[in-house]
Amino acid sequence: MLMMIKQTEASFSASKQLKALADTTENPFFVIVMPDSLHILRVFMLYAPETVHFVLILNGLNQWETDWLHSRYPGFREIVLKATLKHGRVIDLLIDHFKKPFGMIDSDCFVFNPGYFEQAKALEEKTLLNAFFCLKNDELDLEIPQTYFLFFNSPIIAEVKKKYRVDSKLYKYKDLRRSIRKSLSVLGIDSEHLPEPATKLIDTFRVVLLLGMIEGYRVNFIKRFPTFSQPNPDMYHIGAVFFNNNNKRYSFYKGSYFWRVSLEKCGDQELIDYYHAKHGYISSQDLLMSNPEFASFTSTKMFVEFVDHILNKQI
Numbered sequence: 001m002l003m004m005i006k007q008t009e010a011s012f013s014a015s016k017q018l019k020a021l022a023d024t025t026e027n028p029f030f031v032i033v034m035p036d037s038l039h040i041l042r043v044f045m046l047y048a049p050e051t052v053h054f055v056l057i058l059n060g061l062n063q064w065e066t067d068w069l070h071s072r073y074p075g076f077r078e079i080v081l082k083a084t085l086k087h088g089r090v091i092d093l094l095i096d097h098f099k100k101p102f103g104m105i106d107s108d109c110f111v112f113n114p115g116y117f118e119q120a121k122a123l124e125e126k127t128l129l130n131a132f133f134c135l136k137n138d139e140l141d142l143e144i145p146q147t148y149f150l151f152f153n154s155p156i157i158a159e160v161k162k163k164y165r166v167d168s169k170l171y172k173y174k175d176l177r178r179s180i181r182k183s184l185s186v187l188g189i190d191s192e193h194l195p196e197p198a199t200k201l202i203d204t205f206r207v208v209l210l211l212g213m214i215e216g217y218r219v220n221f222i223k224r225f226p227t228f229s230q231p232n233p234d235m236y237h238i239g240a241v242f243f244n245n246n247n248k249r250y251s252f253y254k255g256s257y258f259w260r261v262s263l264e265k266c267g268d269q270e271l272i273d274y275y276h277a278k279h280g281y282i283s284s285q286d287l288l289m290s291n292p293e294f295a296s297f298t299s300t301k302m303f304v305e306f307v308d309h310i311l312n313k314q315i
Contacts, residue, residue: 006083010060011093017079018097021055025077027121028055029103032090035060036275037107038068039266040241040259044107045073046313049114053077060084068271087147088169088204095154095161095168103151108238108258111149112315116235119222120151128153128160128209128217132235134224135196140188144195145219146227147205148237160212168205180207186214231306233315238307244279247291254303260284265311 021028033041033056048054056078058066066080085093094102103120111117120130129152131145161167164180173181173191181190187210189195195206213219228251229236240246240255247253261284263275288295288304309315 003083007085007089010081010083010085011089014079014081014085014093015097018093021077021079022098022100025053025055027101027103028053028077029105029117029120030055030057030079030094031105031107032057032059032087033061033069033107034242035062035065035084036244036279037241038065039263039268039271039275041069041107042072042266042268043262043311044110047110047112047114047315049117052114052117055079057081057090059090064274068274072268086169086204088167091147091168091205092161095152095157099154099158101151101153101155103149104147105149106147106237108241109148109235110237110310110315111235113234116149116222120149123151123153124220126217127220128156128212130220130222132221132223132225133227133237134221135227137195137197139197140193140195142187142195143219143221143224144206145209145221146237147203149235156217157208157212160215160217161208163215164208164211166207166211168208170204171202171207172200173202176202176207180211183214184210231302236306236310236315245282245287247287247294250294250297253287253291253294254300257284257287257304258307260287261307262311 029052031044031054054076056076058078058080060081060083061069094104101123116132123130129145129150132149133146135144135146137144166180173194189210194202195210196203225235238255238258240251241259243252243256244259246256260282263272264284266272294300
């Protein structure tokens with residue numbers, strides 16, 4: 001109950017901050033900064049163009065992390081949330097209260113080609129959003145944009161949300177209202193044919209997106225990078241970096257490796273000591289070898305090599 005109260009207060013505060021920001025800001029790119037991820041933000045900043053207007057969303061950072069952030073990256077506009085909100089809730093706050101087109105990019109999505117930020121802002125008529133990462137559902141013949149890097153046409157999206165009375169949260173298909181299930185059936189979606197077959201849930205923002213497509217709006221893919229990034233000179237999304245010691249599932253294993261190795265190489269001993277005290281110490285090499293099967297994969301070796309290039313700014 002206490003957490004719900006804190007989250008409600010954080011949402012109310014964010015709505016006021018976003019309305020004030022909208023009075024002075026055009027085409028910002030919001031970056032959600034999660035607790036325990038400041039060393040990952042540091043890597044993001046290696047590739048963040050100075051000409052792009054980034055706004056940091058401090059999503060439940062404690063006072064130590066907030067002070068660290070302000071000392072290392074002064075001058076950035078920010079939205080401060082005193083409690084951590086889910087991704088879908090943050091997207092809804094931006095759409096409902098910023099009310100103008102905006103970009104959003106994960107802090108573990110590294111853009112090596114800075115020209116993509118300018119391309120992202122160019123919204124065509126009848127376009128819901130511009131996207132860079134795509135999952136293709138061959139059975140339904142649908143291309144689903146991934147939320148790692150998007151530029152939202154929020155006035156149109158807000159109309160869709162209002163018409164269908166939905167928001168950007170995760171949904172279980174069975175929890176959707178009958179009228180929404182009927183609308184989605186136009187695209188062939190039902191309990192056995194979900195937009196992303198690998199999950200039993202309809203992921204963050206997908207319901208709003210799909211209903212917008214049914215309304216006749218389109219998704220503009222500037223690029224179609226795969227859901228799971230491969231080494232390339234343009235853009236790379238790590239994924240699952242909220243894990244720091246998980247070797248049970250391959251994506252979590254890679255995310256945990258990146259969390260550990262990027263901390264080791266961040267060059268900030270104060271931050272290293274703080275996170276080691278909080279999460280314990282295990283070297284990135286020990287984490288790699290904690291699952292010999294995963295470590296033996298050719299894809300793992302390619303990932304480790306490419307991450308080294310990212311951290312040393314050799315892309």
